[in-house]
Amino acid sequence: MEKWDNNKAWFLVLPVFAIVAFSAVIPLMTVVNYSVQDIFGPGQRVFVGAEWFKATLADRRLHEALWRQFLFSGLVLLIEMPLGVMIALAMPKRGWGVSFSLVTLALPLLIPWNVIGTIWLIFTRPDIGLFGSIINSMGIAFDHTASPLDAWITLMLMEVWHWTPLVALLAYAGLRAIPEVYYQAAKIDGASAWATFRYIQLPKMRGVLTIALLLRFMDSFLIYAEPFVLTGGGPGNSTTFLSIYLVKLAVGQFDLGPAAAFSIIYFLIVLALCFVFYQVLQNVGRGEKA
């Protein structure tokens, strides 16, 4: 029981408790409070129990937004993860090329989200945008304000352009951390380039790729600024993702109760998925029979 002798150690943890309380717990409790009440105005509120949760879970538009969200995040991960790893593998290992490629890769990451939206909004416009007008002049009708597919393509391009560098940088860091002797050993074993990737590089990158996957999943699952700037969730509801729908509900229609219930469900979904991802990635590829 020696461990408990130094009770003063708890004081060192207090600041963290305070910060977490103000940044996370207190706002979350406010939302929980909203989610169980019907609010008509200041001082006018009725306790409604789990009614908003039931209504939200049955909301067809929420279901649509959720599936849209899954499709979007799934596509983002499917493209960005392999692409990021490929870029990392192709990056130079020494010389001036290293700093050059690192800086070039980091550029998109430095641009604010709403600016990214504006850049691509203009870039893909059929009348004045470089990309849009070239595509249209080639005879392919491309207009993200009219066609849901074009809106999705534009969003994916934006997302991949913006965030693949993050995956590439993380993967590159993972690759650089592999000691040179591993490659030597592989050469002496006569292992092919693919075997070297599969049995040395990939397992050694597991840690950073787990982080990249979790970050990219969470971020893409919470996407808001890009579709908001591009089409505001349209055309129709084709790019109305969960967060866009949530903001429409809370700010547009001022339905605080349903929006709060929605937020909590949203939060729990993200939490549950991250937990699943983490567990799966911890165990995948361990003790496999090659």
Added chain:
Amino acid sequence: MSEIRSDKHTPEKPETLLLRNIDKVVGRDVHLENINLEFESSAINVVLGRTLSGKTSLLRILAGLDRPTRGTIEINGKDVTGVSVRKRSVAMVYQQFINYPSLSIYENIASPLKIAGFKKAEIDRHVRKTAEMLHIDDLLDRLPTELSGGQQQRTAIARALVKDAELLLLDEPLVNLDYKLREELRLELQEIFRQHKSIVVYTTTEPSEALMLEGNIVLIDQGCVIQSGPTRKVYHNPAALKAAEIFSDPPINYIDATVQAGTACLGQDIEFPLPPHMSSLLSGEYIFGVRSSHLFLLRTGESDLEMHAKVELSEINGSETFIHVDCGYCQMVVQEDGVRSARIGAEIKVYVSPSCFFVYNKEGNLVASPSNGVVQPMPG
């Protein structure tokens, strides 16, 4: 495993690896200079040198990972200088414990055999036999990260052995293990190497490790071979001061000496008749070398020289104590068994028998040695 190669080589004829005039220059740094060596499969070949002396560069060239800037490598009379590492028959064990991280111990050991295209049953037999030899047969289902450092290195060694390559290279394989594991694995390795038919090259920084492994030794320093030959013979006749320095831990002590008319003088006040092994020395200036283990704090014999010295530092190394002393005309390290304490600045007496002196001329070449080739019982 010998049956795999039995058709190619008759067991009576040892395999040989020959290095001729090897240079390795990277940029402006000379990593190896004019290396001429012959390694045989009949005994283990130990390469002893300090860190950055060129041991690893030499192994990389032996493995075919690097091409020498100049010179040729022959295995069994066949020139393999330009042959790529993938086409050579080489296995290597490193300082770090290198295994495939996502494969089980079994799969790790089996990997070289799979690449070589062996049948499943045969792979299984070899893997289990080798694992048993290295006492990891009950860990075959585990992953490398689930094992201790010693077990991980055993796996790496098993992977190298199972390949049954012509050339087995070990680059300071025990340096990252703790003392007890190192002793244990060293004894086992000696036995394994004895049974193994490959040419084994083993690098180390520790003279004691080289002595325990026996076989043949190459002393290497700053990219040059200082001396090579049977380990015990080299230990008892280090041909140059540099060789004696590398092959002694702590490094050999030097005393400037003058020889005149059958007597030798150390400093101002020590004069003694030449012991038998020095009797043929001509008059002149010499450097006497004496290993720390031959210096004592108590008189051990009639003919011992008594040197007055001041303690500068005392350090405990394992179960031994190294006492650094200053005699005025020389500085020495006395190696004493057991943990002793010596007060810094204390005046003490150091005893040494003149029969233990190696004699070097001013150019640093061996002129007389205590054994003159006669094998003595080894110290410590």
